[in-house]
Amino acid sequence: MPDARRPRLTPPIADVRRAIRETLASLAAEDAGSLVLVALSGGADSLALAAAAGFEAPRVGLRAGALIVDHGLQPGSDAIAERAAEQARSLGLDPVVVTRVSVVTDGEGPEAAARSARYGALDEAATELGATAVLLGHTLDDQAETVLLGLARGSGSGSLHGMAAVSGRYRRPLLQIRRAQTRAFCVDSGLEAWADPQNSDPSYARVRVRERVLPVLEQELGPGIAEALARTAAQLREDDDALDRMVDEFIEEICEPAEAGIAVSVAALGANPPALRQRAIRHVVSSEFGVTLTRAQTIAVARLVTEWHGQGPLDLPGVRVSRAHGTIVFTAV
Known part of the structure; x- marks a missing residue:
């Protein structure tokens, strides 16, 4: 008799697990038996990531845990964080750590300040726990939004190439996965994802890009805009990396102390x-x-x-x- 707790292997579950498996396999090849941590908010993207990591990590000889950062920016945020922690434990992740941070703007916008506080907490916890890597739930849709925001701000190739799949201890296994797939993963797995109200607040530029700009582009230019933006980001990152290597090769030869x-x-x-x-x-x-x-x-x-x-x-x-x-x-x- 099949285990009632084990979800049926639907295409979204298979796709997300496959993406996680590739990342975890590369980490296991470098440091077998090590700990990887999922940055978990309780939203569909990070919840799907946590579930897939909990399933795949033991199969490649890794341990998977979860980090939940409570920014304290919304009423009941502590309960939301604890609910995410309970979900992580039910998925077999261990250790599961909840940490609360104070978000201080200090000249930054609220999004940037929350991001700085979050990454500071993730870095500190990962170091304390001796984790090899921290997995982030950014999807292809997040990548497309990042590229459009960079284009609008005229920020140059540094922002147009979007988010890196690997950045120090951070890994983004879902950059080729659509947001609709992570939501379907949660539904198919019987997981109830938290809907962050800030993700539908039009006062945030990213939300306006997500809910207004990208749909208009899809409507006027045809489907596949998000995928095209993500491909552009990948190509620009390759070019940037090549140029950086070229500079690294000759910069010391043309400099002298002054x-x-x-x-x-x-x-x-x-x-x-x-x-x-x-x-x-x-x-x-x-x-x-x-x-x-x-x-x-x-x-x-x-x-x-x-x-x-x-x-x-x-x-x-x-x-x-x-x-x-x-x-x-x-x-x-």
Whole structure:
């Protein structure tokens, strides 16, 4: 007699499990027997992820646990977190940890502040538990929304390439899975997902993209927009990774120490195409001074190479840039 607790293997369940299996298999090959943690909110995406991880992890020799972060931003958030924890335990995940955070905006928007608090809590808990990886439930739909938001903000390729499948200890196994599939997974598995009211609040730009912009694009341009945006993100990430490797290969050869900073050869920067030249400038400023330049600031620095006519130094946030003796000199301020 079949186990009544075991869900029937429907296509959504098979698809999600397959996606998780590929990620877990690669982790098991690196560190068999280690612990992976699912970042669980109780929503359909993370709940499907938790259920699939609980099923697949033992089959590849891994342990699966869950981390639930209570942001305290909604009435009853503690009960919502505990309900998610109970679901995780019922799915066989162990350990299951609930942690409450304080969301302080401190100049950030509410979404960014909540994200910072959440990742801080995830990092701390993963370190304490000795976890090999933390699994995040971002789907193909989330990726498409991220690309559109980056495009609207003019944020450059850094945001247009979307979220990485692997980023440090974080893994996103569901980036090729649609949100409709995770919802169907939960229905087919008899799991009741929590519907976060903020996910339908139009005051958030991401919600407006999800509920208004993407449907209009699908209606006017035809189906497959989300998939096309996700493919674009993947292609841009490949290009970005290649350009980053090229910069890493030559950047040390064209730099030399300078008083309170670093100097970069004008000739070497000028010999490279704009994409590499500007990427090298951003790399130097980011790695040496912890400053992220805007495109306008990066181009202003590049003009000291390509349009030099004796202009004075540039004062940018945290760094002064000048040209002297055939070099671009970056100094801390």
